[in-house]
Amino acid sequence: MSFRALLFALVLATSGCATAAPAAKPTPPATATATLQGDAARPDAAAGWVRSELYFGVGEETGVADRPQTEGITDTQWRAFLDKQVTPRFPDGLTVFDAYGQWLFRGAPEPNRLRTKVLVVLHENTPRRRADIEAIRRAWKQATGHQSVLWAQQAVEVSF
Numbered sequence: 001m002s003f004r005a006l007l008f009a010l011v012l013a014t015s016g017c018a019t020a021a022p023a024a025k026p027t028p029p030a031t032a033t034a035t036l037q038g039d040a041a042r043p044d045a046a047a048g049w050v051r052s053e054l055y056f057g058v059g060e061e062t063g064v065a066d067r068p069q070t071e072g073i074t075d076t077q078w079r080a081f082l083d084k085q086v087t088p089r090f091p092d093g094l095t096v097f098d099a100y101g102q103w104l105f106r107g108a109p110e111p112n113r114l115r116t117k118v119l120v121v122l123h124e125n126t127p128r129r130r131a132d133i134e135a136i137r138r139a140w141k142q143a144t145g146h147q148s149v150l151w152a153q154q155a156v157e158v159s160f
Helices: 003-015 075-086 127-144
Strands: 046-060 095-103 112-124 150-158
Touching (some): 046 095, 075 127
Antiparallel strands (some): 095 112
8 A cells, every 4th residue: 555545544534533532531642553664754653743624615505595606616626726735735645525614704694604625634733834734725815815714723643
């Protein structure tokens, strides 16, 4: 199995997982059990990594009566954005989910309902990687005119 396939499987397997922490005492971190050996760029176990999730609005929900002319971002446009802005910054792997989201602008009576792309990237928590994430957000806002791209991150332990 290639590294990219292994990384994709790891990201896919962990991207939607959530577990409740025990109420009494936390469990110790799991020990890496991988049989593959890591390298300097992809160690078999590493701390100091984060899971970044970026939420991109790609189009109005279908059937919006007050804005029927809005078509949103096509799959071709999304793929071009990934190829130009995301993949060069994170070539080792990423995951994208199709989702639905809502955003309530200040003072608006109703939420803005959007088709959404959620980009998940596991990366070292370094100034360079954070700058890469910020560059992706800035590029999306410039390309689409959107006001924001939500960025959520959490500390993770990874094992390759």
